[in-house]
Amino acid sequence: MSEPGASPETAASSETAASPESTAPPESTKTGPGRLLVAVYGLFALSACARAGTQIATEFSRAPVAYVLSAFAGVVYIIATVTLVNGGRTARRIAVLSCSVELAGVLAVGTWSVLDPASFPDATVWSTYGVGYGFVPLVLPVFGLLWLRRWSARAKTGRTVAVSTGNAVGAAHDGEDGSRAGTPTVDSRRGSGL
């Protein structure tokens, strides 16, 4: 729906087609899609830390490796949540780092738990790539890194480049804006011709 609406516009009048896209830029890393990311990160920070905390306090000797890894995952989730809410330049760098550690962690621990299940008598958040949590732990850092990359590209090079790089996330939104703005564009072109 977005492509047939957008393609005739770009050739004829680029300045009128670009204007509706400037109506909805995300203001910070915690608004727009970031709002959802912070919510999911917060939920996982709470659940991973609470789970690890009670397990380490009550039955640490049963599965020490699993519980320490759960606690580590919880700390990484807290850092990601806090830095995404903060959204400053340094915070974004730390967020990228924590999302990367998280992705590496879920891949490494996931593979480890599949190859050597004996080391994991009790599951962690990252066991079998986060199967116990609907594979959200595997998907979450990918979306986190995509969001941070899009946002930092926007801040660095301005709006026009960022819109073209960020179309994966905002495709539906931009498409709707484009189709809505289609009718007035035709009118304005007619007006300028007369």
Added chain:
Amino acid sequence: MNGAVPTTIIVVGLALAGYALLTTARNRRVGLGLLIVIGLLEILLLVLVGLIAARLAGGGRPASMVMLVGYLIAMPLVPVVAGFWGAMERSRWGPAVYAVAGLAAAVLMVRLHEIWAVIHV
């Protein structure tokens, strides 16, 4: 305790998630309808906390007391925190936060049943 309250929470949680995702797909922000459903979810969770507290007072003991108390504290906070966080957002991503809260409430009921099977789901 029959499982009426936890089951209702799962149904309302999933209904909230579906309604919220539909709102996100329609590119709308959080409206009155979503606030009513998440408010209903909060009331049901508070009722469940009361029922569990009554059962504890009656002498019942779960396998892990620490974890149950953690759930009793965390459960009613989910719709409140998500409610404010999502309502602050002036775009389609606000309802998406409500969807997470609805799904989380449903999952919490299943986990709660694993902690203390006396609460039948």
